[in-house]
Amino acid sequence: xxxxxxxxxxxxxxxxxxxxxxxxxxxxxxxxxxxxxxxxxxxxxxxxxxxxxxxxxxxxxxxxxxxxxxxxxxxxxxxxxxxxxxxxxxxxxxxxxxxxxxxxxxxxxxxxxxxxxxxxxxxxxxxxxxxxxxxxxxxxxxxxxxxxxxxxxxxxxxxxxxxxxxxxxxxxxxxxxxxxxxxxxxxxxxxxxxxxxxxxxxxxxxxxxxxxxxxxxxxxxxxxxxxxxxxxxxxxxxxxxxxxxxxxxxxxxxxxxxxxxxxxxxxxxxxxxxxxxxxxxxxx
Ligand code: NDP
Numbered sequence: 001x002x003x004x005x006x007x008x009x010x011x012x013x014x015x016x017x018x019x020x021x022x023x024x025x026x027x028x029x030x031x032x033x034x035x036x037x038x039x040x041x042x043x044x045x046x047x048x049x050x051x052x053x054x055x056x057x058x059x060x061x062x063x064x065x066x067x068x069x070x071x072x073x074x075x076x077x078x079x080x081x082x083x084x085x086x087x088x089x090x091x092x093x094x095x096x097x098x099x100x101x102x103x104x105x106x107x108x109x110x111x112x113x114x115x116x117x118x119x120x121x122x123x124x125x126x127x128x129x130x131x132x133x134x135x136x137x138x139x140x141x142x143x144x145x146x147x148x149x150x151x152x153x154x155x156x157x158x159x160x161x162x163x164x165x166x167x168x169x170x171x172x173x174x175x176x177x178x179x180x181x182x183x184x185x186x187x188x189x190x191x192x193x194x195x196x197x198x199x200x201x202x203x204x205x206x207x208x209x210x211x212x213x214x215x216x217x218x219x220x221x222x223x224x225x226x227x228x229x230x231x232x233x234x235x236x237x238x239x240x241x242x243x244x245x246x247x248x249x250x251x252x253x254x255x256x257x258x259x260x261x262x263x264x265x266x267x268x269x270x271x272x273x274x275x276x277x278x279x280x281x282x283x284x
Contacts, residue, residue, distance in 0.1 A: 112260040117201075136189075138170050151177065198224065230253055239251070239252050
């Protein structure tokens with residue numbers, strides 16, 4: 001008899017990750033490690049759901065007692081529409097990566113990407129207050145991290161994107177979060193201000209094609225951290241290239257992935273899992 005069939009053991013709470021495709025997702029491994037380490041009676045599965053079936057499948061999951069879901073590409077905006085209620089950070093992001101069924105049955109949508117990035121930058125001892133930040137890319141990930149990042153009061157943020165108007169729209173939408181203390185600007189890659197930047201965040205999907213965006217080498221200096229939101233076991237095309245251009249430090253987004261999962265775990269279970277051992281296991 002399996003543990004879940006035992007009469008003395010209540011059925012495990014059900015969680016999962018929904019995306020399309022989803023076979024590559026590391027989330028089931030990460031959450032299984034968190035659950036084992038913190039003694040939570042839960043299961044976490046992956047669900048491959050096509051966009052046209054998204055709302056129906058999610059309704060069924062929650063109607064059958066499912067407790068929470070992580071949401072990944074291409075469903076993050078659809079998840080924001082699906083949720084009955086959004087947290088402030090999810091509303092600002094316009095995208096949801098964590099859904100939770102509350103005790104009153106309401107489905108709440110949250111976005112933990114920004115918190116995940118900040119936690120990883122803290123691990124990397126990279127303060128944001130007063131820093132100059134360059135963000136490459138203006139897609140869903142950038143929209144998700146902007147408000148938490150601006151709340152740390154950097155001195156300047158420049159958002160560069162292939163479609164400059166998409167970056168400019170973000171700068172417009174987040175002007176209130178930047179306030180008077182932060183110079184928030186946007187433009188094309190050609191308009192990136194010359195000179196070393198404290199933090200360069202790579203948030204385009206170009207890494208999937210093995211490419212890097214056309215960024216002037218002058219943005220990288222000995223004190224720069226070049227951080228790729230994309231991830232792999234070792235270097236990504238961006239971290240390799242940034243190091244070659246003279247970036248003093250480089251990091252890739254595996255740490256952010258684990259930290260955003262830990263934030264979701266905390267939202268669901270009220271327990272903060274240790275992330276160090278999971279990071280070591282994934283890197284091994
Ligand atoms: P989106 O699809 O929303 O945005 C893609 C971005 O890449 C846009 O800025 C787009 O520019 C740009 N882009 C795509 N193709 C090209 C190209 N040929 N040349 C130049 N720019 C291009 O993706 P996301 O924002 O959701 O994700 C971005 C990255 O962040 C991905 O690698 C993803 O894996 C990673 N990520 C990592 C997380 C983590 O936990 N580590 C969490 C979330 C995301 P344009 O607007 O001009 O089309």
